[in-house]
Amino acid sequence: MDSTSPPASDGHSPTHVAELVARAAARVPDQPAIVDVSRKNTLTWFDLDSAVSAEATRLLAAGVSRGDRVVVRLANGAPFCVAVLGAMRAGAVAVPHGPIAVPRELRIVFDDCRPAVVVAAEGDEAATAAAAAVGAAVIAPPDVTTRSQAPSAEAPPSHSGGGEDIALLVYTSGTTGVPRGVRLSHRAVLANREQAGQLRPPLVAPVDRVLLSLPLFHVFGLAAGFLQVCWAGATVVLTDRFEPAHIAEVLVAERVSGVAGVPSMYRALLDLPPDELRAAMAGVRLCTSGGAPLPAKWLARFREATGLSIFEGYGLTEGGPVITTNPLDAAPKAGSVGRALPGVELRLVDTEGRPIDTPSEPDPDDIDEEVSDPSQDTGLVALRGPNLFSGYWPDGEGGPDADGWFRTADVGFLDTDGDLHLVDRSSDLVIVNGFNVYPREVEQVLLEIDGVTEAAVVGVADDRTGEAVKAVLVGSPELTEDTVRAHCAVRLARFKVPAVIQFVDELPRTPTGKVARRQLAAGA
CATH class of the missing domain: 3.40.50.980 (Rossmann fold)
Structure with missing residues (x-):
């Protein structure tokens, strides 16, 4: 068997998540499964x-x-x-x-x-x-x-x-309301592990040592991270904190070959001296990112510093969680989360669930039109596959429809290559005078400004327009509101230009690295 490939099937497909551990124990009993760095325990x-x-x-x-x-x-x-x-x-x-x-x-x-x-x-x-x-x-x-x-x-x-029994009940972050329990069956979790395991080169190979500093209580760290290691029978290296200098030491000491993280983790690593970062990443073959959009600027800087690409994907708890990834055998496309995994069907639909079939290639020169509205070219991401959840706790409400399709709250478009680009979650929309403003579009424009290292956009109440656009920026002290507005005025329609601009030392984030948008809006 090729040491870079997942273990060959023994003719039995696991129906229970814990079978993955028994299977690996039978195949490689003496190989390290978990290296617990914080407890110095293997x-x-x-x-x-x-x-x-x-x-x-x-x-x-x-x-x-x-x-x-x-x-x-x-x-x-x-x-x-x-x-x-x-x-x-x-x-x-x-x-x-x-x-x-x-x-x-x-x-x-x-x-x-x-x-x-x-x-x-x-x-x-x-x-x-x-x-x-x-x-x-x-x-x-x-x-x-x-x-x-x-x-x-x-x-x-x-x-x-096993099978259709519920294996995991994962509560969503509740950024738009009370947390909801997502019912993931053994079938769904295992199907997603098999789907991810079919990628070539593999996301996780049996010889890999995968660093996880992601919180394991989140489905990204638990299912896409740890359980994918279990599927391959590889080794996971766990840390209970993410501090760049400490992580650099762990990468070398534990001979890490794979890193799974969120964009903010890779951004933090860029604060290390370039020579130190390159040396720490010398043994790594694959870096993957999810959970939040990966700014093109960070991708370029990381590649320049380390010689490695970061392969961005898209997922959600209800999907087990991995849905798409950039191809692992080619340079990742900045701004794209790639294509659906084998066995996952993906299409764009309108708010009534009707398919939107025409791929579109966005023209960056079009975004300064007076009433440019990305919703004319975008749709809600809808999914079908054996990896989907069994509805929300307790009774399965809100799960896939009778035809197996689940309509997410994520808005995106497909380019002419068929790659998915996410615009935003529909729940994060800012509506100004009846016009939709997608925060990610404005954030991408803000990140073009020299001196801006991070940007987040939220909606705040406005007596005249219903909502107004608020931009929260991390960057150099020389930045001014006038500079920001002048740049946006020539890149965005007037209703998208931030009405409120705030400069901060760092953006508040959830434990999984996502920007805590509600906290930003509350600080208006």
Whole structure:
């Protein structure tokens, strides 16, 4: 078998996510599965499989039954991975949740999903209080320091449940309202791993050592990151913090060959001295990015500094999560998130779900027209495939329609090559005097200005126009409002030119690296 290719099929397609660990343990038992940098702990695939079975047994002893929800509220590390997989092996639904969530957020999620058990760190008073309010037991993180213990004879089978049973209940960030639980079945999670695994060259090969500083409670870090490593039987290198100098050391010390991140992580690495960054990235073969748009300026700077491209993709929790990626065997197209994975159907539709069939090649000279409206050339991204979710918790409402299509809130267009370009989420629209303003279009224009390193655009209330465009910029001290407006005036229609301009030292972000737009709007 080619060492750069995923393991050949043994004729059995896994139907349960935890089977991936058993499969890797059978194939490469002594290969490192998890390198937990923060805890200075390494688990082989045999160790991990044993620990997952032990955790499943522990959860069953704590009263967990098939279909019960188990909330895992832990920082990045091997205990998090074992707890999530153990919950699934016990036949439960794993509910990953961030350790930084505040009590109000915890109460909303716990009240919605009604967990039977909460796995939380000692002294986590917020989790204890929220669990008590819904009658859930709180147990300590699994002990992952014991090595090479054979699974107990009482351990549940590695494929308890599976298929259409719900494996993960992932709560969306709630940027537009109350968080909603996305029901991801074993079928959906595994289908997306297989779809991503069909890419060539592979996103993750068995010989890879993949760095994950992404939060594992988010579906990007958990499914597209850790579970993709499980699919390939590779090695994941976990850190519980992202600090550029520390990451540079880890890249070298742990011989990292793959990096998965969000754009803000790659931007932070560019603050390292160029020689240091290039040396740190010398052993890396592949960098991937998702979760937020990757500015072309950052892509160019990273390539210049390291000689590596960053391959941008697009995904969403409801899709398991990976939907598209730039081809891995060619230079990525700046501004594009590429094409759908094998087995994923993608089309653009209007607000009624009717297909928009005509690809368009945008003319950058057109955006200064007085009433230019990208919605004339764009549509909502609609998806179909076995990777799609089973609707929202608890009853499956809002899932794919009778024909299997799910209409997202993401707005984009297809260029003449068939590559997808995202404009914005429809929920982020700013409507000025009845005209749609897509924040990303304005942000791209703002990033053209010398001295602007980051830009975010939101809508703020305006007595005359309903909403007005607010721009929040990070950049050099020499920037002025007049400079910004003068540049925008010749690049954008008048209604798109920012009416409010604010300069800040850094943009507020969510734990997954997305700009916290509601926080920016609230600061108007």
